[in-house]
Amino acid sequence: MNFHDFFIQPFSYEFMRRGLLSVVLLSLSGGLLGCILVLRRLALMGDALSHSLLPGIGLAWLVFGPSTPALFAGALAAGLMTALGSALLSRLTRVKEDAAFGSLFIVFFAAGVALISKLPTRLNLSHFLFGNVLGVADTDLALAAGVSAATVLIFVVFFRGILLESFDPTFHRATGGPGGVVHMGFLALTVLNLVASLQTMGIVLSLGLFLLPAVSAYLWCDHFGRMLLLSVGIAMVCSVAGVLLSYHAGLASGASIVLCLGAVFFGSALLSPRYGLVSRLR
Amino acid sequence: MPASHNILRFLNVTVRYGRTPALEAITADIPCGSSTAIMGPNGAGKSTLLRAILGWHALATGEIRLGDAHPQHLLPRLAYLPQRHTIDWDFPITVRGVVEQGRYPSLKIFRRPSPHDHALVDRALDELGLTELADRQIRMLSGGQQQRVFLARALAQGADIFLLDEPFAGLDLFATEELTHILRAWAAQGRTVLAAVHDLELARHNFTHGVLLNTTLTAAGPIAAVLTPDNIDRAFRHGHCVHDDPLRPARSTEFPR
Numbered sequence: 003m004n005f006h007d008f009f010i011q012p013f014s015y016e017f018m019r020r021g022l023l024s025v026v027l028l029s030l031s032g033g034l035l036g037c038i039l040v041l042r043r044l045a046l047m048g049d050a051l052s053h054s055l056l057p058g059i060g061l062a063w064l065v066f067g068p069s070t071p072a073l074f075a076g077a078l079a080a081g082l083m084t085a086l087g088s089a090l091l092s093r094l095t096r097v098k099e100d101a102a103f104g105s106l107f108i109v110f111f112a113a114g115v116a117l118i119s120k121l122p123t124r125l126n127l128s129h130f131l132f133g134n135v136l137g138v139a140d141t142d143l144a145l146a147a148g149v150s151a152a153t154v155l156i157f158v159v160f161f162r163g164i165l166l167e168s169f170d171p172t173f174h175r176a177t178g179g180p181g182g183v184v185h186m187g188f189l190a191l192t193v194l195n196l197v198a199s200l201q202t203m204g205i206v207l208s209l210g211l212f213l214l215p216a217v218s219a220y221l222w223c224d225h226f227g228r229m230l231l232l233s234v235g236i237a238m239v240c241s242v243a244g245v246l247l248s249y250h251a252g253l254a255s256g257a258s259i260v261l262c263l264g265a266v267f268f269g270s271a272l273l274s275p276r277y278g279l280v281s282r283l284r
Numbered sequence: 285m286p287a288s289h290n291i292l293r294f295l296n297v298t299v300r301y302g303r304t305p306a307l308e309a310i311t312a313d314i315p316c317g318s319s320t321a322i323m324g325p326n327g328a329g330k331s332t333l334l335r336a337i338l339g340w341h342a343l344a345t346g347e348i349r350l351g352d353a354h355p356q357h358l359l360p361r362l363a364y365l366p367q368r369h370t371i372d373w374d375f376p377i378t379v380r381g382v383v384e385q386g387r388y389p390s391l392k393i394f395r396r397p398s399p400h401d402h403a404l405v406d407r408a409l410d411e412l413g414l415t416e417l418a419d420r421q422i423r424m425l426s427g428g429q430q431q432r433v434f435l436a437r438a439l440a441q442g443a444d445i446f447l448l449d450e451p452f453a454g455l456d457l458f459a460t461e462e463l464t465h466i467l468r469a470w471a472a473q474g475r476t477v478l479a480a481v482h483d484l485e486l487a488r489h490n491f492t493h494g495v496l497l498n499t500t501l502t503a504a505g506p507i508a509a510v511l512t513p514d515n516i517d518r519a520f521r522h523g524h525c526v527h528d529d530p531l532r533p534a535r536s537t538e539f540p541r
Contacts, residue, residue, distance in 0.1 A: 041375060162388045169375050170385070176338050176364035177389035177441070220376065224421040229376045 021135035029237030031153030036216030056114025133204035135255035149198035214263035296346035312504035321487035330480035363438030386440030428459030
């Protein structure tokens with residue numbers, strides 16, 4: 003197989019070009035968001051949050067059909083209910099925060115699974131959970147582009163605020179920074195990105211697209227800005243590699259992307275000269 | 285040094301968490317250019333007092349004045365140093381990166397740091413002896429050096445009133461010595477330092493003034509006048525931990541006769 007057959011020929015199909023463009027756009031915002039999730043130790047919470055969006059999405063689909071604003075509103079409502087519900091549970095009962103979150107999200111997830119089994123569409127559960135890069139429609143692509151552009155713009159404009167809120171929220175608030183706004187904005191942005199990647203990666207696998215590039219970059223960088231750039235770079239390269247892998251090997255698209263990202267992560271964890279396994283061997 | 289001018293004044297300050305009072309009717313003056321230790325048992329309201337200055341707690345009664353103004357209007361003059369354990373030392377940031385954060389509050393969105401900002405950062409690094417370490421990741425420092433990074437950030441901010449929350453917690457003997465030297469030099473330069481301090485002997489020897497409290501104010505003023513055995517006994521008598529009082533470790537334990 004020559005270069006043309008490997009890299010160019012797959013993208014002679016329009017659905018391949020659309021799929022590729024949509025994952026690359028989502029890598030841009032996902033790579034940025036993932037860094038904040040990792041640095042603020044919200045990785046597991048993000049995972050739980052993504053699962054808990056399912057009933058909101060299912061319900062919105064049931065009532066309004068596949069309308070993007072409705073899906074987003076439903077997802078946001080479900081996400082907020084999980085976050086608030088677990089905060090209330092942990093405060094008002096003996097249950098600790100992590101257990102409350104874990105219990106609540108799995109109940110929400112089950113409700114979502116039940117709802118979607120009742121949906122009057124040909125889409126099945128695995129579509130919502132794992133997405134399909136090759137089924138990206140124009141509206142999905144437009145949503146991915148919009149969300150990605152908004153995320154990048156927010157990161158550029160509020161870079162310092164985001165850095166302070168991630169590193170030292172007390173200092174941020176002590177100097178008059180709008181800590182609460184940054185925090186809530188970040189949660190909303192995460193939900194927005196999860197919804198935007200629903201079609202492409204599904205709610206379960208999209209978190210891999212956010213987290214894995216960020217943890218990989220975390221193993222290499224000592225500068226916040228460079229970590230963001232490297233994370234975005236890794237996400238983009240692995241998205242392209244994943245789409246090619248899925249095409250040539252006939253694998254599920256979202257899973258191929260996450261597997262490529264996983265390879266980079268394990269490579270980094272092993273080989274990073276300062277923070278990887280090899281640094282312990284010397 | 286004449287300490288006639290009071291830079292910070294607490295007038296009948298009460299802060300409540302729900303129904304529980306954290307601070308009750310605190311009235312105290314902090315002289316300009318003093319180094320004041322805020323002391324008391326665990327849960328006495330030391331951190332609450334510091335955060336109330338920053339406007340984080342709504343005051344149930346009273347007011348806090350900075351010079352003639354409310355502190356919220358003069359946030360750039362105030363520098364708050366967080367407790368060490370709240371910082372993630374693995375964060376991908378260098379010493380210089382942290383000190384540069386001191387300039388962020390005064391930078392407009394889109395405005396890049398000016399040569400003046402860089403000069404302030406360089407000067408702060410230099411004053412705390414961190415120039416050589418500027419490109420190190422913050423984990424690669426000793427405890428005392430880490431504390432100095434945050435002091436440098438406060439300097440770069442251009443503040444002249446420093447609020448330190450338990451700055452000595454987790455520091456070894458050498459680093460503690462180093463920090464007390466820096467704080468004394470600052471007070472000598474007319475900077476005002478307010479620190480929540482656990483160790484009464486450390487406070488007695490290194491601070492000019494003290495505020496001793498246990499929800500209510502026990503005493504405030506020059507450190508020697510505050511730390512009398514009688515005052516200490518009153519503040520700590522019903523403390524949550526007998527070992528908070530290093531002078532009389534077993535005094536509050538009563539044995540049946």
